[in-house]
Amino acid sequence: xxxxxxxxxxxxxxxxxxxxxxxxxxxxxxxxxxxxxxxxxxxxxxxxxxxxxxxxxxxxxxxxxxxxxxxxxxxxxxxxxxxxxxxxxxxxxxxxx
Numbered sequence: 001x002x003x004x005x006x007x008x009x010x011x012x013x014x015x016x017x018x019x020x021x022x023x024x025x026x027x028x029x030x031x032x033x034x035x036x037x038x039x040x041x042x043x044x045x046x047x048x049x050x051x052x053x054x055x056x057x058x059x060x061x062x063x064x065x066x067x068x069x070x071x072x073x074x075x076x077x078x079x080x081x082x083x084x085x086x087x088x089x090x091x092x093x094x095x096x097x
Contacts, residue, residue, distance in 0.1 A: 008074050033087050037062045040092060046073070047082060048089040057079060 025036070037045070037059055046056040047069075057080065067087075069080045075079030 004084050026051055033090060034062060034064065034084050037067050037084070040090070043092065046091040047087050048091065049086050050088045051086070055082065
């Protein structure tokens with residue numbers, strides 16, 4: 001019984017760690033910061049701002065000029081709206097250990 005419980009625990013751990021990883025970014029010639037964010041709606045991302053600041057969270061909604069993030073990293077009970085023209089990079093976790 002202990003062995004079965006251990007196998008189930010290991011399987012659940014592997015499944016959960018794979019859930020945090022997302023698909024590889026497929027860059028298209030016409031892509032913009034906005035289109036990358038739109039494809040990652042519902043996913044956790046980290047935004048690197050032109051100012052050098054980092055802001056991580058779940059992409060809730062993307063408009064023409066703004067992106068709404070929830071579940072902010074380190075401030076899970078807060079949300080943010082970010083001007084997409086201030087975003088220098090979108091970082092998406094694609095692999096887990």
